[in-house]
């Protein structure tokens with residue numbers, strides 16, 4: 001297995017949920033981690049926890065991925081501390097579940113800026129150094145909902161942006177293929193985190209939701225395959241909760257009835 005010891009990873013949305021789990025996995029592989037999120041307190045708590053558990057350096061940086069100056073500062077602080085960024089895990093994300101006709105307008109902007117633009121901008125900020133070094137790995141947290149056609153009800157804007165992100169990631173891999181950079185999309189199924197709090201209520205049986213463990217394994221796999229291989233997409237779908245009836249009951253009556 002390829003050794004990642006001494007490398008540096010920037011992980012967004014790493015103060016809780018999937019991002020925090022990934023930060024632990026990556027730190028466990030000997031990688032120094034720069035963890036980013038908006039709220040400082042949980043970020044510092046996570047940093048202290050990682051420092052206690054793993055023998056790596058941890059730099060917490062308060063960052064709102066919807067802000068370009070914040071993203072620029074994140075990259076600047078990471079490079080000042082560690083010299084270079086070997087791995088970028090674009091993970092910060094928000095959810096908004098509403099029937100489209102009732103979805104608040106401000107949610108559209110929040111979703112676009114966090115779940116799509118934040119990813120593309122941060123990749124743009126780190127990619128030229130990776131191209132110059134002819135190495136680097138970018139992991140984008142997409143969503144298992146992108147496998148559904150049509151997209152799941154109540155998730156149209158969220159999921160369609162994830163479809164866009166997935167398409168962008170795949171295209172970027174082909175565009176940068178000759179530069180030795182790995183671009184991987186992870187497509188998690190419904191996972192037990194704060195983001196799915198509402199789904200937990202709907203599901204009524206939280207044991208049907210996945211834990212972050214399978215996603216951590218997917219990230220580990222993506223980062224440790226041989227240098228001449230790139231796992232382009234890894235879908236980690238739970239057996240018991242597809243994005244359809246069991247999780248989101250289709251109770252909506254047909255308007256004609």
Ligand SMILES: NC(=O)c1ccc[n+]([C@@H]2O[C@H](COP(=O)([O-])OP(=O)(O)OC[C@H]3O[C@@H](n4cnc5c(N)ncnc54)[C@H](OP(=O)(O)O)[C@@H]3O)[C@@H](O)[C@H]2O)c1
Pocket residue numbers: 012013014015016017018019036037038039040063064065066091092093094114115141142143144145187188189190191192193194195196
């Ligand atoms: N959970 C699932 O079932 C599931 C399924 C498919 C895909 N995903 C994707 O996986 C990713 C992580 O989801 P999760 O379930 O772990 O969510 P979560 O538990 O709600 O955690 C979200 C993380 O992102 C950070 N964050 C949110 N908005 C941010 C912003 N504007 N700038 C910087 N950080 C921000 C949060 O910290 P602050 O609030 O302090 O900023 C937190 O650390 C998301 O991209 C999500 O779409 C999740």
